[in-house]
Amino acid sequence: MSAAICSVGLTLGASIFAPADAQQLDLYVDTVTKQVYTAPGKNRVKMGTFQQVQKEPGQQTKKKNSGQPAPKDSSQQAQREPGPSFVHEPLPVKAKDEHWYDRIHMRGYTQIRTGSTVSGDNKEVVYWPDKSVGDNTNFLIRRARLIFYGDVTDNLYLYFQPDFASTPSGSTTGNFGQLRDAYADISFDDKKEFRVRLGQSKIPFSFENMQSSQNRLTLDRADGINTCCRDERDIGAFFYWAPAEIRERFRDLVANNLKGSGDYGVFAFGVYNGQGANRVELNNDMHMVARVTYPYQFSNGQIFEAGVEGLHGRFVTSNGPISIVTPNGPVNITPVMVAPAQGFVDERVAVHAVLYPQPFGLQAEWNWGRGPQLNAAQRLITDSSLNGGYVQATYKYDAGAWGIMFPFVKWQYYEGGQKFERNAPRNLVNDLEFGVEWQVTKAIELTAEYHMMNRTDVLNAPYNQFRADVVRVQVQWNY
DSSP: OHHHHHHHHHHHHHHHTOOTTOOEEEEEEETTTOOEESSOOTTEEEEEEEEEEOOOTTOOOOOOOOSSOOOTTHHHHHHSOOOOEEEEOOOOOOOOOOOGGGGOEEEEEEEEEEEEEEEEOGGGOBOTTOTTSBTTOOOEEEEEEEEEEEEEETTEEEEEEEEEEEOOTTOSOOOEEEEEEEEEEEESSTTOOEEEEEEEEEOSOOSTTTSOTTTOSSSSOOHHHHTTSGGGEEEEEEEEEOOHHHHHHHHHHHHTTSOOOOOOOSEEEEEEOSSOTTOOOOSSOOEEEEEEEEEEEOTTSOEEEEEEEEEEEEEOOOOOOEEEEETTEEEEEOOEEOOOTTOEEEEEEEEEEEEOOSSEEEEEEEEEEEEEEEOTTSSEEEEEEEEEEEEEEEEOEEOGGGOEEEEEEEEEEEEEEOTTSTTOOEEEEEEEEEEEEEESSSSEEEEEEEEEEEEEOOSSTTOOEEEEEEEEEEEEEEO
8 A cells, every 4th residue: 555655646746736727636546556547547447536626825724712822833834835635536336246136037927717618518518728618617727927037148048937827637636836938048149139049948830829828819829720839838949030120029019019929030940859848758859840930010000920930850649548439339449559669740831920900900820731640430540631720800999098908809720630638639620719808907907708619529538529609708917
């Protein structure tokens, strides 16, 4: 410290007794040598600004007369040229060190549902996407999710989402905690236009699969598209690219309540296990997926998005005993799987088109492909063709103090195997839904729909077709 003080004296000697127009001085300390300088430079940190105070000649601080004789040299002191003094400006307080967890944010949502069959045979209604529909059902917590996310560094983004309303296959107890997403985005440029996603995340296939259930209008995704990827997720590595301005547009489509799908890039390519989220991998073959989509904005502000996607791999399905009717009566058999050791061919190509609701909206998807399927005689499981999709129309109505309403109508069709269910039964769907989503506030949403079902019971052999009209209601709160 004494060396630093000497340095101050040597460096500032001329400045201290400079003319009166030298009113203030910035001082810098060298972090290596601890010397003080009057100009910035390498390794120099600013100490502060010092203000010169110049007293008038002969000016003294007044003191009360104490009756004591003045010092002998008081007259000399009164005539001495006063030297300048400096007022130090304090250094700014150092900011608290930021840790990675200081950048993590949290949000979430919860959905509770109920359904009631108003026509058809209630005992035959078995709706695989929603267990609140059917016999002996009432209220159901459909989703209870917490989402943790944030940019922990300039090039690393983390996303973690568990769901606390899961029911494992075969369990009679619900509301288990189960992982939905756990991934990291590693970006390669400052604008984050190029990034790789590693972990368990959504497979970039279709539009509706990418769209969060928190934003989707209808209560469930269409079978024709969703049968490709149960839970829409798997463990893998995916590359995403999109220009910065298009990434901003993807975010705005969600933030502006236009029912966007989120930012999954203009171009996406990746590989993943193929057996589905939270499922054990059963072969050495990885699935491949690619997707191209673009949201084009017209001069009037309307946005139209169109895209194409495809996937390819091999899927290992399961088989089990079923009862079939023969001329000699019911017989229990186990279907034979006709497939290579690595599993059945599993491939699809799809197209999608979306006119965002400003205020009228239209959304459609269709896909074609091949996958495992139980044959008509229910004795063999082979790879077979499939096709299906949906068309949906909606209107965004701002009711002012009453909130925002989205009346909608949706038709869906699917003919193909249900590969995630035992024996991959053939599923024939021809459903019509219409209803309304009422956003009372940003935090509370109510959806009511009339669902006219014509579909296969894919959970129970002998996989009969049923028809039923069901009134379904969901309340969602966002936080």
